[in-house]
Amino acid sequence: MKRLISVTINGKQRTDEVEPRLLLIHYLRDVVGLTGSHIGCETSLCGACTVELDGKAVKSCTMFAVQVDGCRLLTIEGLVSNGKYHPLQEAFWNEHGLQCGFCTPGMIVACKQLLERTPVPTEEEIRHGIEGNLCRCTGYQHIVNAVKAASAKMGI
Amino acid sequence: MATILTPQATGKLVGKRVRRREDPRLITGTATYVDDIQKPGMHHACIVRSPYAAARIKGINAQAALALPGVAAVFTGKDVAALGPVPCGASLPGLRVPHHHILAQDRVYFTGHPVAVVVATDRYIARDAADLVEVDYEELPAVAAPEKALAPGAPAVHPEWPDNTAFTYHQEGGDVNKAFAEAEVIVKQRIISQRLIPTAMETRGVVAEWQPGDKALTVYSSSQIPHLLRSLLAGMLGLPENRLRVVVPEVGGGFGSKLNVYAEEALMGFVAMKIGKPVKWIESRRENFLCTIHGRGHVDYYEIAAKKDGTILGLKLKLIQDLGAYHQLLTPAIPTLSVLMMPGLYRFKNILADIVGVFTNCVPTDAYRGAGRPEATHGIERMVDMLAAELKMDPAEIRLKNFPQPDEFPFATATGLSYDSGDYEAPLRRALELVDYPRLRQEQAEARQQGRLMGIGLSTYGEVSAFGPSPATPAGGWESATVKIDPAGKVTVLTGASPHGQGEETTFAQIAADELGVDLEDVIVLHGDTAVVQYGIGTFGSRATAVGGPAVYYAIQKLKEKIQKFGALLLESAEVTFTNGNCVCNRNGKSVTLAQVAAASYRAMKLPPGEEPGLQVTYFWEPPNFTFPFGAHIAVTEVDRETGRVSILRYVAVDDCGNIINPLLVDGQVHGGVAQGMGQALYEQAVYDNNGQLLSGELTDYAIPKAGMMPWLETGHTITPSPVNPLGVKGVGEAGTIGASPALVNSVVDALSPLGVRHIDMPMLPEKIWQLLQQGGQA
Numbered sequence: 044m045k046r047l048i049s050v051t052i053n054g055k056q057r058t059d060e061v062e063p064r065l066l067l068i069h070y071l072r073d074v075v076g077l078t079g080s081h082i083g084c085e086t087s088l089c090g091a092c093t094v095e096l097d098g099k100a101v102k103s104c105t106m107f108a109v110q111v112d113g114c115r116l117l118t119i120e121g122l123v124s125n126g127k128y129h130p131l132q133e134a135f136w137n138e139h140g141l142q143c144g145f146c147t148p149g150m151i152v153a154c155k156q157l158l159e160r161t162p163v164p165t166e167e168e169i170r171h172g173i174e175g176n177l178c179r180c181t182g183y184q185h186i187v188n189a190v191k192a193a194s195a196k197m198g199i
Numbered sequence: 200m201a202t203i204l205t206p207q208a209t210g211k212l213v214g215k216r217v218r219r220r221e222d223p224r225l226i227t228g229t230a231t232y233v234d235d236i237q238k239p240g241m242h243h244a245c246i247v248r249s250p251y252a253a254a255r256i257k258g259i260n261a262q263a264a265l266a267l268p269g270v271a272a273v274f275t276g277k278d279v280a281a282l283g284p285v286p287c288g289a290s291l292p293g294l295r296v297p298h299h300h301i302l303a304q305d306r307v308y309f310t311g312h313p314v315a316v317v318v319a320t321d322r323y324i325a326r327d328a329a330d331l332v333e334v335d336y337e338e339l340p341a342v343a344a345p346e347k348a349l350a351p352g353a354p355a356v357h358p359e360w361p362d363n364t365a366f367t368y369h370q371e372g373g374d375v376n377k378a379f380a381e382a383e384v385i386v387k388q389r390i391i392s393q394r395l396i397p398t399a400m401e402t403r404g405v406v407a408e409w410q411p412g413d414k415a416l417t418v419y420s421s422s423q424i425p426h427l428l429r430s431l432l433a434g435m436l437g438l439p440e441n442r443l444r445v446v447v448p449e450v451g452g453g454f455g456s457k458l459n460v461y462a463e464e465a466l467m468g469f470v471a472m473k474i475g476k477p478v479k480w481i482e483s484r485r486e487n488f489l490c491t492i493h494g495r496g497h498v499d500y501y502e503i504a505a506k507k508d509g510t511i512l513g514l515k516l517k518l519i520q521d522l523g524a525y526h527q528l529l530t531p532a533i534p535t536l537s538v539l540m541m542p543g544l545y546r547f548k549n550i551l552a553d554i555v556g557v558f559t560n561c562v563p564t565d566a567y568r569g570a571g572r573p574e575a576t577h578g579i580e581r582m583v584d585m586l587a588a589e590l591k592m593d594p595a596e597i598r599l600k601n602f603p604q605p606d607e608f609p610f611a612t613a614t615g616l617s618y619d620s621g622d623y624e625a626p627l628r629r630a631l632e633l634v635d636y637p638r639l640r641q642e643q644a645e646a647r648q649q650g651r652l653m654g655i656g657l658s659t660y661g662e663v664s665a666f667g668p669s670p671a672t673p674a675g676g677w678e679s680a681t682v683k684i685d686p687a688g689k690v691t692v693l694t695g696a697s698p699h700g701q702g703e704e705t706t707f708a709q710i711a712a713d714e715l716g717v718d719l720e721d722v723i724v725l726h727g728d729t730a731v732v733q734y735g736i737g738t739f740g741s742r743a744t745a746v747g748g749p750a751v752y753y754a755i756q757k758l759k760e761k762i763q764k765f766g767a768l769l770l771e772s773a774e775v776t777f778t779n780g781n782c783v784c785n786r787n788g789k790s791v792t793l794a795q796v797a798a799a800s801y802r803a804m805k806l807p808p809g810e811e812p813g814l815q816v817t818y819f820w821e822p823p824n825f826t827f828p829f830g831a832h833i834a835v836t837e838v839d840r841e842t843g844r845v846s847i848l849r850y851v852a853v854d855d856c857g858n859i860i861n862p863l864l865v866d867g868q869v870h871g872g873v874a875q876g877m878g879q880a881l882y883e884q885a886v887y888d889n890n891g892q893l894l895s896g897e898l899t900d901y902a903i904p905k906a907g908m909m910p911w912l913e914t915g916h917t918i919t920p921s922p923v924n925p926l927g928v929k930g931v932g933e934a935g936t937i938g939a940s941p942a943l944v945n946s947v948v949d950a951l952s953p954l955g956v957r958h959i960d961m962p963m964l965p966e967k968i969w970q971l972l973q974q975g976g977q978a
């Protein structure tokens with residue numbers, strides 16, 4: 044029995060009929076067509092599916108689409124505004140904070156939350172802040188650099 | 200802080216920290232990985248897998264599954280009995296090769312063995328239906344550890360081979376008996392390189408689409424080897440190769456695990472042809488851990504012989520390789536790479552190695568970042584440290600004593616390799632300088648007086664990379680490039696290497712832009728689609744830059760000759776030089792641009808004698824040798840007496856990968872490599888119980904490093920160009936992984952040496968160290 048949900052995704056409102064068991068990540072990827080958020084585990088361990096739900100980073104693989112009825116969602120696709128990259132996107136690019144790029148969308152959303160909570164984080168705070176997001180390629184060091192660079196840029 | 204060039208920069212690009220050109224699509228979430236592909240009418244597949252490591256299949260009942268609305272088909276072993284087998288590309292004398300069907304026939308051999316495939320209109324329905332497939336198993340005894348599998352009376356993995364031995368392999372160099380007879384000291388140790396799970400963040404996935412009108416199949420797969428996959432898949436499916444197109448879209452990491460040909464790739468091709476609809480299969484993380492290849496899996500028995508002054512005379516190795524239940528593409532070849540690298544960076548010429556390849560009821564092992572070389576390096580570097588301890592020598596001093604000197608290159612090793620170029624002292628001395636070694640040792644002495652367990656560990660690693668000359672590799676060892684200049688003068692590079700995160704869309708563009716004197720923005724690099732790119736080999740074994748790069752370089756050299764000829768025609772001059780993107784007449788200085796030359800070459804009003812129209816060259820480059828990167832890593836650690844936890848106080852990696860095209864990307868490779876080596880040293884292990892159940896079957900139980908588990912990595916480089924290729928590059932993809940594990944284990948052993956500890960096997964989990972501490976250092 045499908046249920047009607049209404050959500051605002053990256054600033055655009057939409058309504059969809061979804062199965063109650065449809066995972067939020069599958070809703071975003073397969074129904075809405077926003078494939079930037081990825082699936083690395085489906086068990087809330089890797090963070091590849093991280094999106095922002097009413098301003099808070101969540102793992103969209105362990106929520107149902109019906110749970111976000113009436114909510115605001117922000118995904119990696121919504122981070123570019125007026126054709127300009129978010130400072131974190133720019134910093135990940137400049138600092139080589141990604142290799143295969145699979146973890147990157149979730150990682151950037153998690154880092155955005157981190158910088159909102161701690162605008163000028165120490166290395167330790169950055170490492171702690173992204174513990175929920177796994178990256179197998181970079182060894183995290185360039186990600187740390189990217190977060191620092193974005194923090195400096197956003198502070199100006 | 201790094202200087203970052205923006206891509207419109209001109210002038211020399213090779214050697215600069217150019218930010219990557221693949222990144223804009225990745226940071227905006229607009230890249231296309233396999234699971235992002237949608238096709239009209241696409242169905243979804245879910246695979247039914249064996250819950251047992253060994254069992255007989257007595258029957259399969261799929262009626263309930265087929266009755267579920269939305270289910271299109273269920274296929275079992277008998278439907279695909281004539282297809283396949285899953286290929287093994289390695290050949291060794293006397294190798295026993297079990298027939299590896301793409302779905303189990305009457306028996307399963309490891310937990311996760313594919314038994315049936317369910318196809319439905321939606322992935323949720325496919326998964327529901329998979330649960331409804333009833334398989335009647337009769338469980339059989341299993342064996343999941345290689346030494347147990349070799350013991351008399353062990354269950355036979357394949358009943359036809361009761362000794363569980365797939366092959367034995369012997370290699371000797373020099374006179375090892377004489378070396379051991381003359382030795383003043385001999386040290387022996389059993390060393391384990393545990394089974395690891397590669398854990399690319401993107402699991403495997405396949406989309407297959409059949410065009411009945413053309414009798415053509417397209418397979419999208421997350422792979423490192425699109426062309427080899429096409430050739431082998433065509434054979435498995437009985438399709439002419441020219442009717443099969445393999446497309447490798449964005450790939451979310453491979454690390455060797457996607458340098459393979461898997462049952463599911465053929466299975467999806469079969470399903471697409473059968474149901475006449477596109478079909479998608481995406482591996483779950485649990486399936487990824489159960490069914491994608493694992494790495495390592497060695498039990499090694501080492502003996503090293505030396506003189507009292509520390510001169511190493513010889514090395515013996517008995518290597519027991521856990522192969523798993525089948526051979527995947529390169530499974531049996533991996534331990535032979537360990538033997539090749541046995542001598543490490545040292546001068547001694549006497550070796551003896553015996554490999555036993557053992558079947559177990561586990562998923563096959565195969566190439567995982569380093570593939571045989573981390574195991575070998577871990578072995579020799581542990582043995583050298585143990586020898587130093589035995590002789591009360593400093594670990595740096597014993598290494599310096601045994602390196603060949605720069606003027607001894609090319610250096611012929613006891614295992615038949617010819618090391619291309621090297622200055623092995625340079626990175627070690629640089630690393631020692633970076634940590635201020637004498638002061639560090641003094642700090643350690645003070646720490647010890649305070650009762651702290653602080654350790655300093657070195658590793659000086661070497662690797663055989665850039666696979667490699669064709670006669671020495673299971674497939675061709677060359678790489679290809681097509682460079683074409685369109686009529687408007689813009690450049691397209693098609694590379695047969697299939698990068699998946701390494702950044703060759705940037706580095707190859709740097710090479711091409713410099714060689715052709717054009718802006719980076721004017722070059723694009725394409726790869727991964729067999730319908731677009733000429734035949735190629737792929738990306739693995741640190742080969743993309745070192746074999747694929749020279750192919751690009753040579754293609755451009757040929758293209759330049761043609762450009763000059765067309766330029767000469769336009770300038771009506773016999774003497775023309777192509778420089779900085781222009782053809783210039785040597786006599787009067789008149790010039791034409793590359794775009795003008797390109798337009799003229801396609802317009803073809805006049806042709807240079809003997810030339811075809813157009814500007815396009817394809818070059819297949821065969822390397823004359825492997826390359827041999829090297830380096831030195833130093834790890835400073837401290838062990839917590841209360842908990843057994845290891846903290847990394849400092850980590851310094853000095854690598855020599857020859858000339859560097861892009862230092863930013865090289866650092867990235869080193870960081871990622873070290874992280875995986877650290878994972879092996881400290882956290883990661885694939886654990887099977889006695890019945891062959893994978894206990895570390897999820898990310899909860901298999902600990903890949905998180906950001907907080909990684910120390911700050913200090914990197915440095917020395918540069919010894921390789922004479923093997925015109926770019927002087929050696930490759931760097933695996934260096935970090937190879938150097939890291941011995942540096943860390945040597946460091947922790949050093950920390951615990953006051954307690955009499957002389958060896959620890961990986962992973963050095965707190966519980967293991969804590970137990971050692973409780974037992975006063977006695978294992």
Ligand code: FES
Binds near residue numbers: 083087090092105
């Ligand atoms: S897919 Fe959601 S945390 Fe891994």
Ligand code: FES
Binds near residue numbers: 178
């Ligand atoms: S960039 Fe590949 S997993 Fe993070």
